[in-house]
Amino acid sequence: MSGAAMGNVNRVDGPAKVTGKAKYASDFRGDGLLYGRIVDAPIARGRILSIETEAALACPGVVYIFTHDDQPSLAWLERNYRDQVGPDGSPFRPLHDDVIRFSGQVVALVLADSLEAARHGAGLVRLRCEQEAHATDLEEQRPESFEEPDSRSGMGKPPEPRGDVGIALVEAPASIQERYSTSPQHHNPMEPFATTAIWERDGSLTVYDKTQAVMNDKKYLTQVFGFGKDELQVLSPFVGGAFGSGLRPHHVAFLAVLAARELKRNVRVVLERKQMFALGFRPPSIHDLQLGATAAGHLTAVAHDALGATSRFENYVEQIVNWSGGTYDCPNVRLGYRIAALDVNTPCDMRAPGAASGVFALESAVDELAWKLGMDPLEFRILNHAAKDPNEEKPYSSKQLLECYRQGAERFEWHRRGHDCGSMRDGSILIGWGVATGVWDAMQVPSSAKAVLGANGKLTVSAATSDIGTGTYTMMAVIAARTLGLSVDDVVPQLGDSRLPMAPLEGGSFTAASVGTAVQKACLKIRKRLIRLAKDLDGSLLAGVDEKEIILENGRIAIKGDASRSHGITEVLQRTGTKEISRKTLAIPSLLKQRKVSIKTHSAVFAEVKVDEDLGTLHVTRVVCAVAAGQILNLKTARSQIMGGVVWGISMALHEESVMDHAHGRFINHDLAGYHIPVNADVGSIEVIFVEEKDSVVNPLGVKGVGEIGIVGTAAAVANAVFHATGKRVRSLPITLDKLL
Template identity: 45%
Template sequence: MTELSFGLPLPRVDGPAKVTGQARYAAEFDQPGQAHGVIVSSTVGLGRIVGIDDRETLALPGVLAVLSHLNAPKLAYRKHKSGIDPAFGERLHVLQDDRIRFFGQPVAVVVAETLDQAEHAANRLGLSYESEPPVVGLDHAEAVEIIPDAGRQPGGRASDSARGDADAALGRAEVQVDATYGMARENHNPMEPHATVAAWQGDQLTLWSKSQYVVNEAAQIEAVFGLAKRSVRVICPYVGGGFGTSLRTWPHVTLAALAARHVGRPVKLVLTRRQMFDTTGHRPCTRQRVALGASADGVLSALIHEGTGETSRHEQFVEALTAASRYLYSCPNVRTRYRLTPLDTGTPTYMRGPGEASGIFAVESAMDELAVKLGMDPVALRLRNEPDHDEAHDLPFSSRSLRACYEAGATRFGWSRRDPRPGSMRDGRLLIGWGMASATYPTMRAGAKARARLLADGSVEVETAASDMGPGTYTSMSQVAADALGLAVDDIRFALGRSDFPAAPPHGGSMTMASVGSAVQAACLALREASGLGNAVPSRQAYGALVARRGEPIVADAASAGGAEQQRFSMHAFGAVFAEVAVDPDLAMVRVRRVVGAYGAGRIVNPLLARSQCTGGMVGGIGMALMEQTVLDPRDGRPVNASMADYLVPVSLDIGTLEALFVEETDPHLNPLGVKGLGEIALVGTAPAVTNAVFHATGRRVRDLPIRIEALL
């Protein structure tokens, strides 16, 4: 019998295709007779279009059409809400009226024979506006309550909550911390830009489109165009990075389909890097107040977490900004409050570690401040307040290995050698700081389906409409399938990224392995049962012989969905992150020398891929702490640094040693695989660990991200 591959650090099965250029991304699915579309974006931040002069544009060589609100057909825009779309508000109805709602809003699309011709023509289109001054900053607008239908965070938690009397307990506390923390707007900036190739055959539409949720993209476009179900097919075998920006179906997909129908030819439309700052979401800017009250020995008596996040005026985007504050630490008096500030911008969306990454930064910074006031070790303070159950929902944790994470991470990092005095540790003239933070992210599981097909050569094809934006879905799913069937990974051909495959949930929220992996396992076990091998030792040869006798492939479908465990247990992954920084005392430049993260994430399907996920998340957390910030011009809402030259992200020279550890954790309550997600939690605790280390190095507490040089001078 083939040895089990579950838990082995196997290399990516799709690696050769990617490094040899055989893997095809959305913009590479060129079609015969294809034309090219280019979006014309608004150059004002608020107002309306009062004139469009396309005469010169239409006369240019190769131009096939100019579509705007003046000649675009009225689209159905049937109501459609997936779990990704904001519950309150309505998606942008592109080219349906003359209103400008935010800078960069698509106002026209030019279609031409070649990309050069389309770009040139788009630049020559004459547009005039009546503009108004937009409101694009949290400091210049009023926060509003979340509409009740939308006022739910992931997991069904209300946006406001209270247990005990946190305000009264804070007033009585021996030691108090009460501070405000800010986080800048961030943009996802994956390597692959958003792209769609659209081709119609009658009323049937095929989209080769970058998407982390192909099933929903097909349903969304059917709703926009008023098409019958199963009229749209979305194909996306590879995603070149997403981080959440490709979860929703943004206006460029509609424009590509609209243009293709108008000219009667396939149309390719690829967003520029600058356009990706306007219309494909972003992590919202937030302002948060965290107040902690504790006894002199460090026992928490009060925790208040109030947050405000930005949203667009046409939709209310909500995330789990304050959710972790309710269960992360033991505290009898907790109050949370979450509000939104509508701005004249595009709608924010989920970005890696959504909600928790922002909220944990504030809470873990405040915990570090409390530890300093108490004269207590930051790890000891957290251990002092470890809960034995989820106090917010009065549920047991399905598993909680945070104590083990503290121990493993601290030991590996050498935390016991830390001198607690700020500015006391040096390397020559450089100030050295050591900081740490806790991390957590919910373990979610959504309904998913998969199909397994046994072929005449004894190999197996597995299909599901999942996505792979880089964590190694092809490989980990092949490992699950191979183990269920008793085959080698090389005997499995795993396929994903088509909306006509068995339905799968969005590739986000750290739930792909728990959801899709469970469905893949179920389908393969069903296939093994259908093969009739019984207790016989499986092999590729034995499977092939069965198919030969039947004369046709054997097929099994299966579905998986979360059950009662989600109501009986509080289910989360946990982690502890330790960071070392070096700060130049004269130039105030910060370098992250090393990060160690220890995680309790259930069974690890592939340690090689899992460590890659964690180190990638750490890089994102370093960027959040020190570099990433989208700056909007207050005069018109224009992102002034909308390029990879000006929007700073970490590069190789910015990164020191990154190490991820996994504590052994068996959780029988989670899902059939016993897994928890890793993609989100790896980013969640990194930024506060870095900023706490900066305080330890310098004695300066910076409460606004990213940390700028002038904040340390």
């Protein structure tokens, strides 16, 4: 591992999770708790003619049933509320009217004094609907597609064309023109969505919700229901996975708060696994790519036109084609992106939104062109490496992609690769090696944080962000401990509470850069105060010493190179009668510097597959992922993030597919038996290399984030390895047995 790493620290929240002390949204209780069960729409488009609830209300234990017929007036009906990450359009309003917009839409909520009674009551609700013609096939809706509208925040539209792609393709000695596609996928975190709403005696609400954004949740709920800012608190101390599905508030939270407010009772609503498939998902995508190159292998033309899906009521867009114009050096580029409205719920961000799909298409096409030229696919990528960002015409703040190629290839032993398809085998087992490039944006967004150092030497750092399993608790503790020279065990990180200092949602690989910078800034203020107190002590050993010559380590304030001249932090606080030092700060990006450069994270992914020549069975036996992501804060959790991304990339390549029954407009494999995800036997060796990369522009910590980059490029590397093994190019994910035979 590189010398850039700051440590190898165990998760500070690990003991709570493995001992069961960590409480998730559905673990919180309240007196007289009511259990909510959702009744969902059986059709994809139409209207509700009637809802018969008499039999359900007669069921013992059933207390109340909410439908669109008796929903109270809500503030959002007048404000047309949009949440922080919502796309353009009209957000879905649960139980608002009789219109059915997608299959699985909530049409009623049954409340009962037990889970069993709620489930039984929900089964007795009868719906009579008027069905209308629906459309759920993306290709069939292509004629009705439209150009990407003004993009939502963080999703830049494709850049304007450069050069003349048409002429370049005609004149290119070598070119390809192919279509690639990806299937819809669902996040399927281990913890289903759940909300427990606790009704307080003063009329306020405490809401425990599964979310990646407690501040977003609070804004949504207070505006929709008209609560004052101090009348509703959202907590999400632990989240059992989300991967982007929890960025937006869902109808689960809305329903729980609605019931708690109207009934003045404590309420819990939990989704069944099949109901998770009515939430957002990674939309299907279709990609048409044309590439041209000189006989020597220099790219001369890139044209990438993609079609993505959205809902009828919101224009969800992804940054899906931009990567094709910015990954390699090419003078002629044309990018196009259209979206088609389907009768589904609005898609939502799913780990590396846009890039996971778009880079699969690009990197598959690049591989095809290299093969057509008779070039080594890795050498082709190195030859076309972009020294500056071609899309933005700016230098990179840092870019060690070439080193990723070099170190990854060395670890993978790429030089041993057979040139021809099917040239590597072990008996009847065909062996294939593939490579792909990964790229993702590196971002910092404004964030606040608070740090409080007590006289006992214990430090508390807090911010209203989330930890969805990515290691945010540990990241905050590591940064704080190292800034003030404390043991990680002496730091208490706090998050997942809307009362804490403002912080961004956890997503986009920007949490460490944003919240971490704020934590560091608050701790630096405490450091400055500590040094001043130590220098002002009677008989201080640090009197007259320049602050630049003072360090904090091992719980002491000392002079560099002279540990004998030091004071303990607790000694300083106690001798000065200081009960605590508290500092709160806001950290914002240095836009003046950042606007002058392009800031990206890069990777090189190498994959090995083994295919049974007779049966067509396929296994990924080895992956090496070399990543350049700036400063690595904690090796253990960073490596875990990349490994998780690689596993998901393997899953995207070979397993995951939400199958739509277009006749009924409903996903039919809506459980973990029919929706395939990899198990241990499906995943071979995964090696992670962190390439040393220093970046003084991205943020004061020099970090870029590792949440998304692990998945980007992995599916393409696997698909390219399959071609090398079998000679069969599969351009539609997932690569299933029928596509190989």
